[in-house]
Amino acid sequence: MRLVILGGGESGVGTAILGKKKGYDVFVSDFGKIKGNYKEVLIINEIAWEEEKHTEDLILNADVVMKSPGIPDKSPIVKKLLGKGIPVLSEIEFAAPFTDATIIGITGSNGKTTTTMLTHHLLKSAGLNVGLGGNIGKSFAWQVADNKYDSYVLELSSFQLDGIVNFKPHIAIITNISPDHLDRYDYKYENYIDSKFRITMNQTEEDYLIYDADDEAIAEWFKTHTTKAKLIPFSLTKTFSEGAYIKNNKMEISINQEEFTMDTEHIALEGKHNMKNAMAATSVAKLMQIRKSTIRESLSNFQGVEHRLEKVLKIQNVQYINDSKATNVNATFFALDSMNTPTVWIVGGVDKGNDYNELMSLVREKVKAIICLGVDNKKIIDVFGNVVDMMIEVDNMNDAVRMAQRLSEKGDTVLLSPACASFDLFENYEDRGNQFKQAVKNL
Known part of the structure; x- marks a missing residue:
């Protein structure tokens, strides 16, 4: 099986390592320059690569192609691949079948990095053997190749979700949706919204979708679409028998007949939007059966994300x-x-x-x-x-x-x-x- 990878960055090189380990004939092609550290990794692992060009003879003979999220579907080489019926996947789609780990996938226009980092912090503080990846940190595929984690918290961009076919997280979060990257979606907001909701398209009744119940775009989508996943909403204004909300300066979460409450003043993150991020992350912690005292401690000592307030x-x-x-x-x-x-x-x-x-x-x-x-x-x-x-x-x-x-x-x-x-x-x-x-x- 020939695996061709477009883009020699973090996700590309990670996929190359995993592909090689699983017995694929791997080739990496980058239209720009490949950074020195990534080049070294490819050379040490004896993986073929090229930079500053896409040689069609070496690409169009692929059985499967992984393209980096930064490369648009409109690029000439991708068009040619799709024209030949060669599957073009994202790193997440390629790597997921090679792990049995529990996957928590987080998407949204804003707040996804904070929610991803906070979720990872909650699970790691509880002693879980958990990896962090996707749009941040080390490549998911690379971590799967090293095979060390029982669960992963993945930040997923709409571009990564565009390249999935069978990928399904056990727990999905949509933090919110507002217009962004519309240049990649024919300037149609509904295309971008649909792209975010791909995170839940393969989920079953055994899985969970945590989402912002105050978000207009999300509410609109639910009027005409459904998901099989069990829904866990969070809100600053509404209350739920199943879900998360803020009432009288307390965060209250009720999931699977279990209650969790915490005074918002003890949560390290500030601002209304961060209360939402905290509700989403805490909902995951509750689903993963983490002790209340551990959750409280982690929410009160979380340092936040660099370059975000x-x-x-x-x-x-x-x-x-x-x-x-x-x-x-x-x-x-x-x-x-x-x-x-x-x-x-x-x-x-x-x-x-x-x-x-x-x-x-x-x-x-x-x-x-x-x-x-x-x-x-x-x-x-x-x-x-x-x-x-x-x-x-x-x-x-x-x-x-x-x-x-x-x-x-x-x-x-x-x-x-x-x-x-x-x-x-x-x-x-x-x-x-x-x-x-x-x-x-x-x-």
Whole structure:
């Protein structure tokens, strides 16, 4: 069996290792450059590879193809493969049959990284032998090749879910759905929503789907679709006999006739959106039979995720917060919503079709100054130019942070929450967040 892998990054190389171990004839092809560390792994494992090209003769003879999530279905080589009827799968689909581990799959437009990390923290703290992968950390396929975990918590993007056929998590979570990556879905929101719900398409009555009952797109989908999985909703406003909710500042969870309650003030994560992430993760912990005392302790000591509402430093009584991971409007909405002090907001980058008007009421209420950090800031200036007292454009992070310090007073917050991708001025959102933190430390 010939396995061809498109993309020589983390998921590609992980799949190559697993494929080789399972006796496939493996070939890795990357249209860009393969990083040095990945190249070494391929060479040590005697796996054939090429970079900066796709040689059709070596690709179109595949029995099965795994493509990295970043490669769109519209790319010429993928079109040719599909035209020949060669199955093109995601890493998750390829690797899942080779493990008997319990799989917890987490998707959503926002909150999925925090929910994934928190779920993993809850299970690991309880002594479970659990792996973390998917869209974060070490490749799922690579971990399956090493065969060490009894369960996996996987963060799954819509791109990964587009490439599944039989994959089914025992427990699935949809944190929320808001427009994102629509350029990959013919600019049709319903296509993107359907893509997220692929996480539950193969689930049976033995499986569980945990979801945000306050989310409009999710509610709409349920009007015309069903899933066999047992449903566990969570909500900030509704209450359930089976599900999770917040009432009188208490998180209450009822699953399989078992109750769990905890005061929200003891939960380390702050903000309404994080209460939702905590309810989703705790629901998993309850399903996995983790003791209440362990859950309480883990929820109170969880450190959060880097670049997601990460408190950097307080300088002259001004709090600097790094939310570089907010690459869409919905994520920035959560960030602004959780601000309790006058805010200097650093925003901008590569816009994926954003509608900034959704942020208008929060900006009026909380933002005193806006610093635009992007190559093209016209849209942001058009929307908010008359709403805030100060609006400044900069083209690098040091200037952004120095300006923010000038515009802020005691008791204020400086918030980097770009609502955009980072590729105009930075390598990725991590690079953007790290530059912000360094610039703050240099003040």
